[in-house]
Amino acid sequence: MAANSQFAIAVHVLTVLAKGGGERVKSDYIAQSVNTNPVVIRRLLSNLQDANLVVSHVGASGGTSLAKLPKDIQLSEVYKAVACGEVFALPPKKPNENCPVGKNIAAVLCNLQKEIDKSVNEKLRQFTLRDVIERVDEA
Amino acid sequence: MAANSQFAIAVHVLTVLAKGGGERVKSDYIAQSVNTNPVVIRRLLSNLQDANLVVSHVGASGGTSLAKLPKDIQLSEVYKAVACGEVFALPPKKPNENCPVGKNIAAVLCNLQKEIDKSVNEKLRQFTLRDVIERVDEA
DNA sequence: TTCAATTGTAACTAAACTTATTACAGTATG
DNA sequence: CATACTGTAATAAGTTTAGTTACAATTGAA
Numbered sequence A, B: 001m002a003a004n005s006q007f008a009i010a011v012h013v014l015t016v017l018a019k020g021g022g023e024r025v026k027s028d029y030i031a032q033s034v035n036t037n038p039v040v041i042r043r044l045l046s047n048l049q050d051a052n053l054v055v056s057h058v059g060a061s062g063g064t065s066l067a068k069l070p071k072d073i074q075l076s077e078v079y080k081a082v083a084c085g086e087v088f089a090l091p092p093k094k095p096n097e098n099c100p101v102g103k104n105i106a107a108v109l110c111n112l113q114k115e116i117d118k119s120v121n122e123k124l125r126q127f128t129l130r131d132v133i134e135r136v137d138e139a
Numbered sequence C: 001t002t003c004a005a006t007t008g009t010a011a012c013t014a015a016a017c018t019t020a021t022t023a024c025a026g027t028a029t030g
Numbered sequence D: 001c002a003t004a005c006t007g008t009a010a011t012a013a014g015t016t017t018a019g020t021t022a023c024a025a026t027t028g029a030a
Helices: A006-019 A027-034 A038-050 A075-082 A100-125 A129-138 B006-019 B027-034 B038-050 B075-082 B100-125 B129-138
Strands: A054-057 A063-066 B054-057 B063-066
Touching: A006 A027, A006 A038, A006 A063, A006 A075, A006 A129, A006 B100, A027 A038, A027 A063, A027 B100, A038 A054, A038 A075, A075 A100, A075 A129, A100 B006, A100 B027, A100 B100, A100 B129, A129 B100, B006 B027, B006 B038, B006 B063, B006 B075, B006 B129, B027 B038, B027 B063, B038 B054, B038 B075, B075 B100, B075 B129
Parallel strands: none
Antiparallel strands: A054 A063, B054 B063
């Protein structure tokens, strides 16, 4: 019944980077803000980098910064980069083909899943990192 | 990163009950259609019963039937009954209060979470069990 | 060139969660 | 009273997630 917290942590991390004002922020620093281990952060940053949302540099005075302006980072991109992308999973086992319901339900559930996931994506697309930063600043 | 399959299984189960035409369906039969253990089904039915979506009867010739017509069962009700209700989780650990971002991000994420979850609920409310049955029959 | 700082990632451990299974008490039905 | 169910506890097994240690590779600077 538990949902995944990767997305929330990713939004937190990106907000920290945005506050860094373009400077390279170290995984150690981010980890302290999120209150977790630097390796956990680096793994997350690796995903965000694959999605072209951040840029990391190795070596001394290395670190990570945003790859785009906060206004150009939609939360749907963040979600796609770090979450499984599914509000609910399809059943792990294949239904019984001999049952009239079991025979057809999988395809119906799959289509339903896509419709729901699409609506989540559209909702998340309405928010950018800038919106998040504004809310953090207002508080 | 894995989502939960309780909702999908619940929709499957309710479809089987609807196809039962008001007769009491046994957990054994449902389990065979879903391809899982009867106890797993009974636990799920217990949740659906708490939400007033089904009625179960113990004893010989016991079993479960729908508590309402398929057209009156919204998928949002099913989701609420068996899923955690959250598209993404808030971070398990409290952020660092000494960081300007960490100090305020939790509340922002919480509000964002509510907005997203609300939109999922609204989307699921657009579908009823009847819609699912129609799709199964069409296939 | 050498040293210190940092990322990237593998390997492993620990914790949490989900699913499956067994067992059996309680309750209808005939 | 015997049979056939549900409800649920207890437990085990499997899967996923988070945390930790370790270290190679890279960079920048003394």
